[in-house]
Amino acid sequence: MPTSPLAPVLRPVVVVAEPLHPVAEVELGAGVEVRHVDGTDPAALRAAMGDAQALLVRSGTVVDAALLAAAPRLRVVARAGTGLRNIDVRACTQAGVMVVTAPTANLVSAAELTVGLMIAAARRIAPAHASLRAGRWERQDFVGTELAGRTLGILGLGRVGVLVAQRMAAFGMHVVAQDPFVQAGRAAQLGVRLVDLDTLLRTSDVISVHLPRTPETLGLIGERELGLVKPSLVLVNAARGGIVDEAALHRALLEGRVAAAGLDSFAEEPATGNPLLALDNVVATPHLGASTEQALEKAGRAVARSVRQALSGELVPDAVNVHGGVIAEEVRPLIGLTERLGRVFTGLAGGSAVSFDVEVRGEVVDQDVRVLELAALKGALSGVVLDESVSYVNVSLLAAERGTAVRLLTDPVSEDHRTLVTLRGTLADATTVEVSGTMVGTSERQRLVGLDGVEIDLDLADHLAFLRHPDRPGTVGTLGQVLGAAGVNIAGMQVVRLDGEVLVALAVDSPVPEPVLATLAAALDASWARTVSLG
Template structure:
C-alpha cells in the first residue's frame, strides 16, 4: 500500500499486473518505449525513463520479450540506481536482467531481494543466486498450477468444439475464415519481416500505419498481408506470442490505426508491399519489399524513401548519417574488430553531400556497444538493428 511499483514492459501481462497492483493502492510507473503516453494515462500509469523507474520503484517487475535490444537491459548501471529496499522480479524471459549484476547487488546489500522464474540458461540447476535467502526462484514454472493446467485443458476442449461445429476459433491463426490465394502466400513471410523492420526503424509504435499492396496480387483478397504486417510490427514489442488473430487487437489496444491500401499499378515491380507509418511526433517511416525471380526471393527495396536492394535475412542494421568519405570503411573496420562478418551492404543517399543510408546484413547480432561505437564514429542520426531470423 502506497508503495511504488515499476513495470518494465507495458504489454498485455504488464497491463494486467499494473491493474491488479493499482487496486491495492500502489503507485504504478512504467517503462515501455512502444506505448503512447496517452494510452498509459488511461490505465492510470505514468511512463518514465528506465533510469528513473529503477531509482523510484520499491518493486520492479519485468514483462518484456527477449530481443537483441532487451538482453541485459537491466544490468549493473540500472541496479546501482535502485533503493536498497527494492525488490526485483523477473518472470518474463531469462537474460533481460543480468544475473551476475543481480548477484553482486544482492551480495553487497544494495537490493532487498529478488524473485526469479526465468534464467539466462534453462533448465537452471545451479546458480550463485540460489545462495541467498532473500531470492525466491522457480524453474520457469511459476504459472504451472493445478488450476492453470485445468484451464488449459478446458480451453483446448472449447476450441475443438468450436472448430467441429464450424464456428470461429478465437485462439486459432484464422484469416477471416477465407482461403488465401496461392499468389498471395509467398508475400506473407516477407510482409511480416517488413513489419519487424518497420518497428526497428520507428523505435516506437506508430499512430497510423498504411499497408500498401501494389501489383497483380491485388486482384485477390490481400487482407492477410495487413495481418502479417501487424504480426511483424508487434513481434518484438510485446512479451506474448503474436498471431494473426491477436495482432489487430494489439493494434487497437495501443492506439494504432491501420489501413489497407491496394493499387493494381506497380511501375517498378511486379508486386510491391510498403509499410508506411506516422509516429507521435509526425515523423514518417516507410519500408518496402518485393519478391523476385521464379524462386520468389525476398528483397528489401526501399527504406525511408532511400532505394536499396538487399535480402531481408538474419541480422540487419541501418545507419543514417551525413554523406562524406570514409564512413563505409569505418563500419567495416568496427565490425571487423568485433569479429562480425558483413553478408550484404547497400549505400544510398538523397543527394551528394546530403544524408546517406547504409543498410546491411551481418552473420551475427551486433552488440549494443558496437552499435554505439559505429554511431559515435559516424556521428549517425539514426542507428537501428533488427533480427528477422526467428
C-alpha cells in the same frame, strides 16, 4: 506386409508427447487418432512419428531437425504454453511444419504468481515459514514491509504487466512503467506513469519484470542498473531468465544493495544449483507461472483447437512461423515478406505508429489480401507487445489498444515490380516511416526495395543495419574496419547518394551490437543509425 510410413492413413495421427489437460483430447475430437508417447525418450518419440501429422508438447520434448526428419507427414507442432526454447522453429519452418502456441492461456496465472512472489518477498514469508517449521518462533527476525503507498516499477507494459499493474493498484501502490512501445495516453488510461529505465530504477520500491528474452533484453538489469536502486528494493522476475544478471543480483543481495528478490525464471533451468537459492532473502519457484489448473486447461484447449485448424487447412491464429489458412497461392509467399517488413518498420521507427497503411500493388490484389494487413501488424507489434503473445486473433485489438488506425490499400498497378508491399506509418511526433518489399526470382527471395521513399535493393536478411551520414571519401573503409573489428561480416550493401548525404543499407551475418553501431555512427558523423534483427 508392413505399411510404408508414407502410405495413406484413414485418420490424421496426433502424437501427444507430454501429459496435457484431459480437455485437450476431448477438444481434438473423434476425427483423429491420438497416440501417446514419452517425449523425453528421443528413440521412442522418433518411432512414433513416422505417420504423425501433428505433435503436441509442453517444455520437456525437444523438437529438432533430427525429429523432423523422422516425421515426413508432420504438419503442425503445438506447444501447450508460450516458450519455444525446446522447439527449433527455424528447422520447422524449413520443413514446412507449422508451430503454434497457447499465448493467452497463462496470462492471469503468470500475473497472480508475480503478485504472490512480490508479497512473499516483501513479507519474508519463505524464511519465516522455514524457521517456524524448524521449531522456532522468531517474530522479531522477520519484519517485512507494506506495499501500500509504495512505488511499483513495471518493465514491459504488455498484457501480463497490465494485469499486475491493475492488481497492485488495488493494493494502493503507485505504478510507473518503462516501455518505449506504449503510448502515454494508453498508460494514463491504466493509471500508469511512463518513465525511462533509470528513473524507474531510482524511484521504485518494487520492480517487476515482464519482458521477453531477446538479444536486447538479455542482461538488461546488471551491475550498473542495480547500483541505481534503493537498498530496500524488492525485485521480482516471473517472466524469462537471463533478463536479470544473476551474478550481479547475487552480489547486490549479499551486500544489502537489494533487500529481496522473488524469482520464478532463471537463466539456466533446472536451476537447482543456482546460488541465489541459498539466500534467505530470495523466494523462488521452479517456473510455475503457467502451472495452474485453469492455465493448463486453457492451454490444452487452445493447442487442440489450433491442431484441428491446421489439419483442416484453416488460418491458425496462434501460428508463430508458417501461416495456414485458405489463402490464394499467389498471396501465401507475401505473408512472410509482409510480417518481416513490419518488423523492419518497428526497428526503424523505434516505437508504435499512430496510423498505419498497408499498401499492396500488383495483380495479386485480385485475390483476397486482407491477411497481409494482419501480417504487417503482427510483424510491427511483435517488437512492441512484450509478452510474446501477438497472434492473428489479437493483433487488431492490440493495435486498437495502442491507438493505431490501420488501412489496407490496394492497387492493381505496380510499375517497377510484379508485386510490391509498402508499409507506411505516422508516429506520435508526426514523423513518418516507410518500407517497401517484394519477392524476386523463382526462389521468391524477399527483397527490401524502398526506405522512406528512397529506392534500394537489398536482400531482406535476418540482420540489417542502416545509416545516413555525410557523403565523403573513405566511409566504406570505415564501415568495413569497425564492423570487421567487431566480428560482423557484411553480406550485402547498398549506398544511395542523397543531397550531400548517403544512405547506407547493410545486410550482415550477425547482429550489430548497439555499442558497435554507436561507434560506427560517431566515426561517420551519422545523423541517423538503426539496426534490425529478424532472425
